[in-house]
Structures are given as structure tokens and as C-alpha cells.
Amino acid sequence: MIVSLIVAIAQNGVIGKSNGEITWHVKEEFQHFKKTTFGFPILMGRKTFESLGKPLKGRLNIVISRNKFYKTGFEEVIVRSSLNEAIEYCRSLNSEKIFIIGGGEIYKQAISVVDEMIISFMKFDADGDIKFPIINNDEWRIEKIKDHELFEVFRYERKN
Numbered sequence: 593m594i595v596s597l598i599v600a601i602a603q604n605g606v607i608g609k610s611n612g613e614i615t616w617h618v619k620e621e622f623q624h625f626k627k628t629t630f631g632f633p634i635l636m637g638r639k640t641f642e643s644l645g646k647p648l649k650g651r652l653n654i655v656i657s658r659n660k661f662y663k664t665g666f667e668e669v670i671v672r673s674s675l676n677e678a679i680e681y682c683r684s685l686n687s688e689k690i691f692i693i694g695g696g697e698i699y700k701q702a703i704s705v706v707d708e709m710i711i712s713f714m715k716f717d718a719d720g721d722i723k724f725p726i727i728n729n730d731e732w733r734i735e736k737i738k739d740h741e742l743f744e745v746f747r748y749e750r751k752n
């Protein structure tokens with residue numbers, strides 16, 4: 593099973609605001625996210641799920657919360673109490689690939705375990721207090737996938 597992470601990062605490292613507000617709206621980037629993740633399980637922190645407000649269609653949504661009694665209000669959404677438990681759950685389903693989709697707290701834990709990262713580098717700075725962790729480029733084989741007007745997409749594959 594390939595454990596992948598997908599993220600959009602502004603030029604100043606910002607990925608979001610802790611009050612859950614959307615920091616930018618780039619339709620093409622949302623389309624890239626949808627096309628890449630469609631059909632695969634997606635894993636996210638409880639705060640990211642709440643900022644989405646509802647599950648994303650066409651993908652098994654798995655929410656990570658320390659609260660064992662957390663209810664999403666959607667019976668098709670799975671809740672697990674750690675990143676590792678969520679990954680192991682996907683292994684038990686024999687998923688070919690899964691995507692960790694944020695947010696900041698989850699990315700911090702995921703960056704050391706994922707096999708691959710699909711990163712949209714936005715071509716602008718953004719307001720916000722949540723940043724992506726520092727990436728050590730020496731640990732990754734880096735390939736540019738696509739250039740768009742407002743962002744570039746790179747694939748990072750972990751070496752070894």
C-alpha cells in the first residue's frame with residue numbers, strides 16, 4: 593500500500609488558519625486535488641474534517657481524533673484514534689493507495705512515515721498561522737509534474 597500525502601503550500605509556507613477559514617480559493621488546484629485523490633481513502637485530522645463540513649465524495653473519509661466518542665454525524669465516515677490506526681485500518685481493506693490530506697498537526701506526524709508527497713506550491717504568499725513542516729530535500733527524489741498559472745505540482749518520492 594502506498595501511503596501518500598497531498599498538500600498545497602503558499603510561498604511563505606502557510607497551509608491554513610487555525611480558525612478553519614479558507615486561505616485561498618484556486619479552482620484548478622481543487623480540481624487537481626479531486627482528480628488525484630478520487631477513489632482512494634483519505635485520512636484527515638478532526639479539525640480539517642470540521643472545516644470541510646461534510647465528507648468528500650467518491651472517497652472513503654477517515655477522520656483522526658483523540659476523542660474516542662467523536663461523532664462526525666455521517667455514518668459513512670470512519671473515525672480512528674491515531675494516524676497509525678487509520679493507516680492500519682486502510683491496510684486491512686487492502687487499499688492500493690491512501691492519501692493523508694491534512695491539516696497541520698497531521699502533516700507533522702505524517703511527513704516521517706509517508707512514501708510519497710504530492711505538493712502544490714502556490715505562487716503567492718497567504719495569510720495564516722498553520723505551516724507545513726520543513727522538508728529535508730535530501731530525503732526525497734523530486735519530480736515536477738505540472739505547471740499551472742497559480743501553482744506548480746511536484747511529486748516527492750522517499751529515497752530507499
Ligand SMILES: NC(=O)c1ccc[n+]([C@@H]2O[C@H](COP(=O)([O-])OP(=O)(O)OC[C@H]3O[C@@H](n4cnc5c(N)ncnc54)[C@H](OP(=O)(O)O)[C@@H]3O)[C@@H](O)[C@H]2O)c1
Pocket residue numbers: 598599600601606607608609610611612613614636637638639640641643656657658659662672673674675693694695696697698699701722
Ligand atoms: N493547504 C492544504 O493543503 C491544507 C490541507 C488540509 C488542511 N489545511 C488547513 O489546515 C488547518 C487545520 O489543521 P490543524 O493543524 O489545525 O488541524 P488538523 O491536523 O486537521 O486536526 C487536528 C486534530 O486531529 C486530531 N489528531 C491530531 N493528531 C492526532 C493523533 N496523533 N491521534 C489522534 N488524533 C489526532 C486531534 O483531534 P481531537 O482534537 O478531536 O482529538 C487534533 O485536534 C485548516 O486551516 C485547514 O484549512 C490545509
